[in-house]
Every structure is written in C-alpha cells, then in structure tokens.
Amino acid sequence: MPVQVDEEIRERVLDVADRLYYSRGVQSVGMDALRAEAGISLKRLYQLFPSKESLVEEVLQRRRRLWNGLVETAVATGPTPRARLLAVYDMLARWFDEEDFRGCVFINTFGELGAVAPQLADLVREHKAQFQARLGELVAEAGGPASLASQLAILAEGAQTTAAIAGTSDAAVHARAAAATLVDSALAATTAS
Amino acid sequence: MPVQVDEEIRERVLDVADRLYYSRGVQSVGMDALRAEAGISLKRLYQLFPSKESLVEEVLQRRRRLWNGLVETAVATGPTPRARLLAVYDMLARWFDEEDFRGCVFINTFGELGAVAPQLADLVREHKAQFQARLGELVAEAGGPASLASQLAILAEGAQTTAAIAGTSDAAVHARAAAATLVDSALAATTAS
C-alpha cells in the first residue's frame, strides 16, 4: 500500500471523525461507528491512528489550522486595522449560518473531556491563547490598548457559545456591533490623550 | 423511613453529584462512584432518583436556582440601573475566583451531552434565555436598547468560557470594563437622540 493512498485514507478518516465528533460529541462516537462511516477496517484504522485519543488530537489540530486560516483570510480583507478586527466577527457570522453549526469544537471538547484528558485541555488553552495573541497584534496595529484585545476575545468567545445554544446567528451581529463600539471607544480614548 | 430523612439524603446526593459532575464531567462519574461518595446504597440511590438522567436534570435545576439567586443578590446591591447591570460582572469575578471554578455547568453539560440528550439541551437553552431576559429588564430600566442586553449577555457568556479555559479570573474584569463601555455608549446615544 503506497504512502500516497495512506495519506488519502487518513484524510478521509479525519474528515469523518471531525464530522461525527462535532455533531454527536467525542464520547458518543465509537471507533466502530467511525470505521463504518469511513468504509475501512478496524485493523487499518488502528494502523493509521494508534488510539482514539491520538485521533481526537489530530482532529483538533486540523480544526485549529482551519480556524487560523479562516481568521487570516477574514483579516486579509480589511483595508484598515479597525476593519481587520471587525472582519473577524463577519467571519463568525458566516460560520454560525452554516446549517451544521454546533458551537466551537474546542469549547465543546473542553466541556466534555477537559477535566479528564489534560493534553486535550492544554491544546484548547493553546488555541485560545493563540487567537487572543493574534487579536493583540491587530489591536496593536490599530493603536489600541492590550485590554481591548481581551475584551474582543471575550466577545468572540461569547458569540460562539451563545450562537451554539440559542441556535441563531444573531450573536455574531451583536458581537460585531459591540466590538465596533469597544474599538471606537478605545481608539477615541487613546487618540484623545 | 420518614420523608424528612429522605429529603436530607436527596440533598446530600445532589450535593455530591453536583460536585463530582462539575469537576469530572457527567459521563466520567458513574452511579457507583456517586453511591460511594454519598455513603448510601445503590438501591436507595435508585429509589430516590429513577435514573441517572433524572439526577443530572435535578442537578442542573438546582444550579439554575443557585445562579438566579446569585444574580438577584448581585443586582439588588446596585443603586442605579447602570450599577445593577455591572454588579452582574462583579458577581462573575467573585465566582471565577473560587478555587474549584471550572466554567459554566450549563455550557460544559451542553458540550458534553447537548447533542445526545435533547431535554438537557432544552434546559440549558431555557436557562440562558432566562438570563438574557433578565438582562433585558435591567437594560430597559436603564433606558437602553434591546440590543444592549444581547451584547451584555455575550460578554457574560464569553467571560465564563474564557475564565474556564485560561484558568484566570481576568476575564471578569475585562468583561466588566467592556460592559461599562457598552452601557455608557448606548445610554449616551439614546439620551442624545
């Protein structure tokens, strides 16, 4: 079996795992359900991923790269620092509108396994810290204070959770409006001083 | 066995269940661990709660009453509508500082079981809707627009999640500051018009 094919199958398994874990939760999806949906044998599944935990970790790593890509794509569209910051919330709005949106994978996984699987909890922590650091860069470009980045991160976090639970995408609009208010308020304060 | 004693034991079981579920997640805590920690027999446990799911639901209902009490206590301390709104975030700060803080029970449970147990998901939805409605009342008292309540709810939500993942209580401070900015900005806009 050539390496090329192995990689394709790996990706398909990761696709399936991501979809099932996201829609039903990690603990509700057994390795056998995964095997059935991916159309491979258990033997092959375990030779591609040594354990369920490693599979979950790779799924999260993939989601992390996806999220970073979405953020950078959104940010790249903004002509000004302010627009780049707000573009993040436009990206959230588009994401929330996807029909299979069920909240942030990282938050869900943290709630489900954070207390039991420390390395997954660390991964979630790293991801959130990285996002907040990116917001910090954008805020710095805009000339705002570091506390603004924390506030904007809280808004993004809250929007995801609220959208997931309420089942509507209104949260993104409200978060975007709040973000605009906070950014303008902070920038007015710094330029005035 | 008198009813009085039954009630006491029920409360003790609910205390234990709340603590264990909150610290380790619902699915990681078996009925036998609960029985051991509560010091009762399995027979009695099942005669007090017909199933694990009903026990989880009662734990969440209790948490909901606790949360509502905390909110009302905090709100009652504020002399002005603005202070009453911001008092909610002070309450959050005190809560985050508790050493066993592990985020919002409702969010955690939603992430863990929301996709599998619809009635628990509904309970979480109701709880969050009720909180947002309460914020709406307070915002109305302050003379602010309905959208402000949504923004403040997102901030509170985000603060809880961020505090849980980051492991610090800074989020409450940032959320409070952001809330103050949003409230002042909204009230300035309405009084000016």
Add this chain to the structure above:
DNA sequence: AGAACGGGAGAACGAACGTTCTCCGATCTG
C-alpha cells in the same frame, strides 16, 4: 416470640466501548 418488612452490601446482567486477534481470501514473488 415469630413473621413480615425494609434497607445495606454487592453480585449479576446486558450493553457499549477501546483494542486486539483470528480467519480467510486476494495479490504479489520466485
């Protein structure tokens, strides 16, 4: 005192899960 009852301790049961093993047919190599 003797019988009926109730609760405690924990075994038992059926299901589900993660993981490994067995069997077997297909494919490649000499």
Add this chain to the structure above:
DNA sequence: CAGATCGGAGAACGTTCGTTCTCCCGTTCT
C-alpha cells in the same frame, strides 16, 4: 504453481457503565 504477505470482516477480550436482583440482617408489629 507454491508460498509468503497483506488487508478485510468481524469475533473476541477485558473493562466500564447503568440498572436490577439476591441474600441477609435488623427492626417492627401482633
């Protein structure tokens, strides 16, 4: 063609879990 290798299908294993059942002892009521 003979033999070795690989992977597919799924049985098997050991564990855990939710739930129920059994056995036994102490209490209570007549």
